[in-house]
Amino acid sequence: xxxxxxxRRRTADLLAAHTPGTTDRLDFLxxxxxxxxxxxxxxxxxGGLDAPRAxxxxxxxxxxxxxxxxxxxxxxxxxxxxxxxxILRYGTEEQKRRFLRPLWTGEEVWCQLFSEPGAxxxxxxxxxxxxxxxxxxxxxxxxxxxxxxxxxxRWAILVARTDPAVPKHRGLTYFVCDMxxxxxxxxxxxxxxxxxxxxxxxxxxxxxxxxHRLGAVGDGWQVARTTLMNERVAIGGARTPRExxxxxxxxxxxxxHPELRTHDLHQRLLKLWVDAEVARLTGERLxxxxxxxxxxVRAGGTPLGQPGPEGSGMKLAFARLAQQISGWEVEFRGEAxxxxxxxxxxxxEGVDFTGREAGYRYLRAKGNSIEGGTSEVLLNIVAERxxxxxxxxxxxxxIAWKDLPR
Amino acid sequence: MTLTTPEPEPDLLYSAEExxxxxxxxxxxxxxxxxxxxxxxxxxGRPHDPGLWRALATExxxxxxxxxxxxxxxxxxAREAAVVLEELGxxxxxxxxxxxxxxxxxxxxxxxxxxxxxxxxxxxLAEGRTLGALAVPLTTAPGDTGPxxxxxxxxxxxxxxxxxxxxxxxxxxxxxxxxxxxGPELHAVDATADxxxxxxxxxxxxxxxxxxxxxxxxxxxxxxxxxxARAALDRALLTGAxxxxxxxxxxxxxxxxxxxxxxxxxxxxxxxxxxxxxxKHRMAALWLDVASARAAARNSADALSGNDPEAPLAVAVAxxxxxxxxxxxxxxxxxxxxxxxMTWEHPAHLYLKRAKADELALGTPGRHRETLAGLVDLAAP
Ligand SMILES: Cc1cc2nc3c(=O)[nH]c(=O)nc-3n(C[C@H](O)[C@H](O)[C@H](O)COP(=O)(O)OP(=O)(O)OC[C@H]3O[C@@H](n4cnc5c(N)ncnc54)[C@H](O)[C@@H]3O)c2cc1C
Numbered sequence: 103x104x105x106x107x108x109x110r111r112r113t114a115d116l117l118a119a120h121t122p123g124t125t126d127r128l129d130f131l132x133x134x135x136x137x138x139x140x141x142x143x144x145x146x147x148x149g150g151l152d153a154p155r156a157x158x159x160x161x162x163x164x165x166x167x168x169x170x171x172x173x174x175x176x177x178x179x180x181x182x183x184x185x186x187x188x189i190l191r192y193g194t195e196e197q198k199r200r201f202l203r204p205l206w207t208g209e210e211v212w213c214q215l216f217s218e219p220g221a222x223x224x225x226x227x228x229x230x231x232x233x234x235x236x237x238x239x240x241x242x243x244x245x246x247x248x249x250x251x252x253x254x255x256r257w258a259i260l261v262a263r264t265d266p267a268v269p270k271h272r273g274l275t276y277f278v279c280d281m282x283x284x285x286x287x288x289x290x291x292x293x294x295x296x297x298x299x300x301x302x303x304x305x306x307x308x309x310x311x312x313x314h315r316l317g318a319v320g321d322g323w324q325v326a327r328t329t330l331m332n333e334r335v336a337i338g339g340a341r342t343p344r345e346x347x348x349x350x351x352x353x354x355x356x357x358x359h360p361e362l363r364t365h366d367l368h369q370r371l372l373k374l375w376v377d378a379e380v381a382r383l384t385g386e387r388l389x390x391x392x393x394x395x396x397x398x399v400r401a402g403g404t405p406l407g408q409p410g411p412e413g414s415g416m417k418l419a420f421a422r423l424a425q426q427i428s429g430w431e432v433e434f435r436g437e438a439x440x441x442x443x444x445x446x447x448x449x450x451e452g453v454d455f456t457g458r459e460a461g462y463r464y465l466r467a468k469g470n471s472i473e474g475g476t477s478e479v480l481l482n483i484v485a486e487r488x489x490x491x492x493x494x495x496x497x498x499x500x501i502a503w504k505d506l507p508r
Numbered sequence: 509m510t511l512t513t514p515e516p517e518p519d520l521l522y523s524a525e526e527x528x529x530x531x532x533x534x535x536x537x538x539x540x541x542x543x544x545x546x547x548x549x550x551x552x553g554r555p556h557d558p559g560l561w562r563a564l565a566t567e568x569x570x571x572x573x574x575x576x577x578x579x580x581x582x583x584x585x586a587r588e589a590a591v592v593l594e595e596l597g598x599x600x601x602x603x604x605x606x607x608x609x610x611x612x613x614x615x616x617x618x619x620x621x622x623x624x625x626x627x628x629x630x631x632x633l634a635e636g637r638t639l640g641a642l643a644v645p646l647t648t649a650p651g652d653t654g655p656x657x658x659x660x661x662x663x664x665x666x667x668x669x670x671x672x673x674x675x676x677x678x679x680x681x682x683x684x685x686x687x688x689x690x691g692p693e694l695h696a697v698d699a700t701a702d703x704x705x706x707x708x709x710x711x712x713x714x715x716x717x718x719x720x721x722x723x724x725x726x727x728x729x730x731x732x733x734x735x736x737a738r739a740a741l742d743r744a745l746l747t748g749a750x751x752x753x754x755x756x757x758x759x760x761x762x763x764x765x766x767x768x769x770x771x772x773x774x775x776x777x778x779x780x781x782x783x784x785x786x787x788k789h790r791m792a793a794l795w796l797d798v799a800s801a802r803a804a805a806r807n808s809a810d811a812l813s814g815n816d817p818e819a820p821l822a823v824a825v826a827x828x829x830x831x832x833x834x835x836x837x838x839x840x841x842x843x844x845x846x847x848x849x850m851t852w853e854h855p856a857h858l859y860l861k862r863a864k865a866d867e868l869a870l871g872t873p874g875r876h877r878e879t880l881a882g883l884v885d886l887a888a889p
Contacts, residue, residue, distance in 0.1 A: 345884065353884075353886060356886055357885065357886070357887075360887075360889075363888075363889035364889055365888070365889055368881070368886070368888050368889055369874075369877070371886060372828075372877040372878075372880060372881055372886060373828075373877065375880065375884065375886065376825050376828045376829050376877065376880065377829070379804075379825050380800045380801075380803060380804045380825060380829045381800065383518075383520065383800075383803035383804055383806075383807050384799060384800045384802075384803040384804075386517065386518070386520055386803065387520040387521065387802070387803040387806065390517075390519070390520055390521050391521065412799070415795070415796045415799055418793075418796055419796055419800065478789070481788065481789040481792040481793065482785065482788065482789075482792075484792035484795055484796070485788035485789065485791055485792040485795075486788070488792075488795060489764075489768045489788075489791055489792065489795055490768070490772070491768060491771070491772055491782045491783065491788050491791065492772060492779070492780045492782055492783035493783065494783060494785065495779070495783070
C-alpha cells in the first residue's frame with residue numbers, strides 16, 4: 103500500500119533524477135507522469151499509483167516547495183477535470199494510453215463540445231448528428247457553442263446524436279474529436295468581460311474514426327453524465343487554503359485600504375469570510391468522503407473518481423460565493439470600482455480570477471452559475487437525487503427525439 | 509527553501525465509534541423521546557425528563573464523555589460529545605446536557621482536578637447523579653467575561669444576581685464566577701444552601717428552562733482564582749459555543765428531513781407539493797446549508813477535542829454559520845408545512861423556539877463574527 107512516506111521517497115527520487123530548474127519543463131512533467139506522481143489515485147502506468155486521492159497533497163507540497171514546473175492546470179482544466187476521468191472510466195486501454203499522458207503534461211489541450219444553440223440545460227436534446235459510413239467510421243455535422251478553449255485545443259470530447267428515432271437520452275454517442283481535422287471551424291465568441299474565452303464551433307462533415315468513440319453506441323448520455331459530475335467538482339471543488347482565492351483578494355483589499363472601510367462593508371465582509379471558510383471545510387469533508395485520507399481511512403465512499411450528486415452542492419456554493427465576494431469588492435473599491443482594467447478583445451489561456459481587477463472578477467463570476475450546469479438545474483439535481491423529492495412532470499420522456507417540438 | 513509537509517487536516521467525518529454512539533443515542537431517543545412525549549412533558553410543567561436523563565447517564569454513559577477515565581468519566585473528547593448533541597438537537601430532548609455535561613464539566617476541568625472537591629464534583633456530574641449549572645447568562649459569549657455580577661468576600665460568601673441562567677432550577681451544583689477581593693474567582697455552591705434563590709423565567713425555548721439566580725451571602729467554596737478562574741470560565745464558554753453548533757446541526761437536519769418527507773407526501777393541485785420547483789429549490793438550498801453546517805460543526809468539535817490553538821477560530825466560524833442555518837431550517841420547516849406548521853401539536857414550533865434561542869445562546873452570530881475579525885486581522889473601520 104502506497105503511503106505518505108512512500109510518496110515522499112518517490113518524489114525525492116524524481117527530483118534527484120530530474121533537477122527542477124535545469125531539466126526541460128516538458129521532460130520533467132513527462133518523468134513525473136511516468137513515476138506515477140501526476141494523479142496518484144490513477145492506475146499504475148497511467149500517471150498514478152492506485153493510491154488514495156488525498157495523498158496527492160503530499161506530492162504537490164513537496165514539489166511546490168522546490169518550485170518544480172507544473173502543468174498549468176488553469177490552462178488545461180477541461181482535460182484534467184472532465185476528459186481525463188471520463189476516459190479513465192470509459193476508454194479502451196489503447197485510448198487511455200494514447201490520451202492521458204499528453205493531456206496531463208499539457209502538450210495537448212482539450213475542450214468540451216457539448217452545448218449547442220438549441221441545447222444547453224437540456225443537453226440531451228442536442229442536434230449535432232453523427233452518421234456511420236460504410237467503414238464503420240463517423241461523419242459529424244452540427245454547431246456547438248460556448249466552447250471554452252476551442253481555439254487552443256487539440257482534442258475535444260463531443261456528444262452527438264446517432265439515432266434520432268429513439269427518445270432523446272437514448273440516441274446519443276460520445277466521441278473524441280480531433281480539432282485539427284478539416285471541417286472543424288472555430289470562431290471566437292466575445293463575452294461579458296470583453297475577452298473571448300469561449301467560441302462557436304462549426305462541424306461540417308468531420309470524419310471521426312470509430313476508434314475514437316468512448317463507450318458504446320447509444321450510451322453517450324451515460325458517458326456524458328460522468329463528465330458532467332466531474333465538471334461540477336472541477337469547477338466548485340478546487341482545494342484552497344484558508345482565506346484563499348477570491349476571499350483573499352477581498353480581505354487583502356480591506357487591510358490595504360483603511361480609508362475605504364465602512365461598518366456595513368465590514369459586517370458583510372466578515373459574513374463572506376465565514377461563508378468562504380465553511381465552503382472550504384465542506385469541500386474538504388466531501389473529499390474525505392470520496393477517498394480515504396491521511397487520518398481518516400474509511401470504507402463506504404463513492405468509487406474512485408466518481409463524485410456523487412453532492413458535487414453539485416459544491417458548485418452551487420462556489421458560484422454564490424464568487425458572485426457575492428466579487429460584488430462586494432467592486433463596491434468596496436469606491437471610485438476605482440467605476441473603472442475597468444481592459445476591454446480589448448483577448449484570447450485568454452484559461453481564467454485568471456486573481457490576476458485581474460475587481461470589475462473583471464465581478465463580470466466573469468456571473469458565468470459561475472451558468473457554466474457546467476446552471477444553479478437552477480443543479481438545485482433540481484440536489485432536490486431529486488440527494489433529497490429524493492418527486493421529479494418534475496416529464497412530457498418528453500417517451501417521445502422519439504425527431505418528434506419533439508422544437 | 510524548507511520542505512513543507514501538508515498541514516494536518518481536521519478530521520471532518522465520523523469514526524466508526526462515533527457512528528455506534530450515535531446509533532445508541534438515537535435508539536434511546538426514538539424509544540423514550542418522541543415529539544408527543546416531549547410536548548406532554550412540557551405541558552405538565554416538568555421541564556426535564558429525569559427518566560431520560562438517567563437512561564442517558566447509566567445505559568449509555570454519555571454524561572461523562574468529557575471527563576477523564578481516572579476521574580470517573582468515559583475519557584472521550586468533544587468529537588463524541590458533539591455527536592450526542594446532534595442527536596439531542598434532532599430529538600429536541602428536554603435534558604440539561606449542554607449545561608451540565610458540557611458547560612459545568614468543562615468549567616470544573618479547568619480547575620485543579622486533583623483536589624477532592626473538584627474531583628468529587630466531576631465524578632457526580634459524570635455519573636449524572638448531580639446536575640450542574642454554570643451561573644452566567646445564557647447569552648454570554650466566550651471572551652465576554654468582564655467582572656462577574658456576583659461578589660465574593662474574603663470568607664467566600666457570595667452575593668449578587670445572575671439573570672437567565674440555563675437549567676438552573678434543576679441543578680444541584682452551581683458553578684459561580686465571582687469577583688473576589690483579589691480578582692476573579694470560581695466557586696462551587698450547593699443549590700440547597702442558605703441564601704440561594706432561583707426564580708423561573710418563562711422561556712421562549714420551552715425545552716431549555718431559564719431562571720434568575722440570586723445569592724445572598726451564600727456559602728461558596730472557591731475552586732479557582734485569578735487567571736485560572738478566568739481561563740476555566742472561558743474554556744467552558746468556548747467549548748459550549750463550539751458544541752452548540754452540533755446541536756444546531758442536528759436540529760436543522762431534522763427540520764430538513766421532516767420537510768422533505770412531508771412535502772413528498774402532501775398533495776395539492778394533483779401533485780405532491782414537493783414536486784413543485786419553487787419548493788424543491790428551497791429545500792435543495794437548505795440542504796447545501798445543512799451540509800455546510802455539518803462541516804463547520806465537525807471542524808469545531810475536532811478543534812476542541814485536542815489542545816488545538818485554532819479552536820477559537822473554528823468555534824467563531826461554526827457559531828456564526830450554524831446558528832442562522834438552524835433558524836432558517838426551522839422557519840422553512842414551518843412555512844413548507846403550511847397551516848400544520850403553525851399548530852401546537854406539530855413539533856415544528858419546538859424546533860423554531862430552540863433554534864431562535866440557540867442563536868442568542870453563548871454569543872450571537874454577530875458577536876462571533878466580531879471575535880473572528882480580531883482573529884483574522886480584519887479590523888473594523
Ligand atoms: C463561461 C462559460 C463557459 C462555458 N464553457 C462551455 C464549454 O466549454 N463547453 C460547453 O459545451 N459548454 C460550455 N458552456 C455552456 C454551459 O454549459 C451552458 O450555458 C449551460 O449549460 C446553460 O445552457 P444555456 O446557456 O443554453 O441556458 P438555458 O438552458 O437556455 O437556460 C436559460 C435559463 O433557464 C433556466 N433553466 C433551464 N432549464 C431549467 C429547468 N429545468 N428548471 C429551472 N430553470 C431552468 C436556466 O437556469 C437559465 O437561467 C459555458 C458557459 C459559460 C457561461
